[in-house]
Amino acid sequence: MWIPVVDLRVCKGCGDCVQVCPDGALKIVDKKLVVDYNKCSCCGVCDRICKWGALELKSPQLPQIAQQGVQLAGLRVEVKKLKQELRETRRAVKTF
Ligand code: SF4
Ligand code: SF4
The missing domain is CATH 3.30.70.20 (Alpha-Beta Plaits)
Structure with a gap:
C-alpha cells in the first residue's frame, strides 16, 4: 500500500x-x-x-523497515561485544 x-x-x-x-x-x-x-x-x-x-x-512500511534495520545493527554491535567478552574470559580461564 x-x-x-x-x-x-x-x-x-x-x-x-x-x-x-x-x-x-x-x-x-x-x-x-x-x-x-x-x-x-x-x-x-x-x-x-x-x-x-x-x-x-x-x-x-518504510519507516518500520528502517527501524528494524537500526535494531539489527544494534544487535550486531551487542553480539560483537559478547564475542569479545567471551574471548577475554577464555584467555583469563587459560591463565588461571
Ligand atoms: S489523497 Fe488519496 S484518495 Fe485522494 S487523490 Fe490522493 S491518493 Fe487518491
Ligand atoms: S502544489 Fe500542493 S496543492 Fe498544488 S497540486 Fe501540488 S501538492 Fe496539491
Missing part, C-alpha cells in the same frame, strides 16, 4: 490535487496541502496531477 506524502517546502497550495481527489481527502490549510489519511483510498491520482512534484507516493 502507498500513501501520498506532501513536501510542504515544494507545495504551492494551488489546490489542483484537491479538485481531483475522489475521496475528499485533501484540503488547503494556510496555503499548504493537508492529507486526511482516514479518507484517502490511495488511488494515486493526486501524485500524478501535481505539476510541482510536491506529492510523492510512499510506503508506510
